[in-house]
Amino acid sequence: MKLALASSSASVEEVRKQPAIQVSNLSIVFDTNRGQNIAVDRVSFDVAPGEFVCIVGPSGCGKSTVLNTIAGLEVPFEGDILVEGAPVYSPRPDVGMVFQQPHLFPWKSVRRNIAHGPRMLGKSRTEANAIADNLIAMVGLTRFADAYPNTLSGGMQQRVAIARALANQPRVLLMDEPFGALDAQTRAVMQDNLLALRDRIKATIVFVTHDIDEAIVLADRVLIMSAGPGRILREVAVKLPRPRSSSVMLEPAYLALKKDCLDVIRAEGLRAFNQSDAN
């Protein structure tokens, strides 16, 4: 009511307060040959603009499915998903995605891979290359701008994939276990890279992982999901100071948070175990 009559500055304020992502009562049901499988059961959550949210849960809890649905890649679902206030039915250029596998175009050099998005949105080759070169510098791959993906290490490929997802300047960046296939050392470096990168871009980030440490190190807020059917068990706000690096894992405050999360996960694991035992 007030909104309709409000001045333009107030409505700008209102737009800023609007969540970047609103998921309400999201259910996803797959038809299998043994009947219907409820992958995700009435999941609701909001993500504020600029917020970094991690979704953790065991494999098969539907966390990646939720992410794909927000991306517009998973078509049949019940409930509502609004990104920047608009419903999602198909992929949108203001929503970027980084997958577990880099999925780089093998026939394009690093620069052309990153320039692909801007080119598809109608930018000239020069403009797109300029955008790409900026991002290449940001992820520290200037020496490899003309290299082809198959000559890069896994960590470098995933850095290219992140830069490529950022090239369209998405308002929302979705990351589906992007460091899951990397070794422990590379993963720690990538987490620090992402934290540093995050301070320079303004995107809202939803990051899916099964690694509770990774979730707490990166996120402003952690959503813990359970499996079969996928539900949100608990929200944990991570009030650790920023700028942050993976060395935050040695702080007492970090350990207290991790204990909270592990308690929730352990209780759920026990419940699921007893249930399967009873069956």
Added chain:
Amino acid sequence: MQEATSTRRAIAIRTGGRARRPDSVRLRRLNILVGALSLPLFVCLWELVSRSGAVNMVLFPPPTVVAAAVLEWIRSGQFFGDLLASLFRVTTGFIIGGALGILFGILTGQFPVISSLLSPLFHILRPIPPIAFVPIVILWFGLSEAGKLFLVVWGVFFTVWLSTHIGVQKVDRGLVRAALMLGTPRRQMLQEIVLLGALPYIVVGLRTAVSISFYTLVAAELAGAFAGIVYRIEIAQQNLQTGQVMGGLAALGLISFIADRLFAALAERLVWWR
């Protein structure tokens, strides 16, 4: 103490390496030498066996006789006519068959309806050896060039179609999803992702089709021609010019070998990111 052991171990490794290296170098040189001698040795043996009297020299002429026959073939001016006729059939048939194969492979690979319509038919026609079509081709086309092209096109088409079809279907879905997330319109997916994703398969199909086009050339020219390498072999056979027959075989082998090598070099450039 510890330093001493580590030094000793380092020395042991190094001497081991030094002892092994000349051996491997010698072995590699020996292999190159044997490789270089392979053909000359074979030719000498052939010459000896032919002239030993153990075999009929008319039916099994020595390489010197074959070489003389080939020189005579070249000097008479017929060789280049035959070569051109054969190469024309192979290349034209390869290009037409390859282009059609790629076109239909993309159509059946990309659109399930077209695949349902055409794939059963193609799968029934594909295993029939092209040579089996010679009688009907003679009925349809007589001894014209069109009939010969038809056979080569037929042989090339199915191989290229199948590999393109499989290549298009095997395109990484992850790449398509990534491209969608980057704003690639669905109607541009073919040119941006599918064609390039399928290219390695298409190239393998085309390379296989190079040898197939030579097999079918043999069938096409045996079915009746007025020039061509295989035609010349057949004529020479009727005249009991065994040297000429063998020279023709050698020429055919050499040409298809060169064609395969050229295509292999081209394939490396086609799939430039490998």
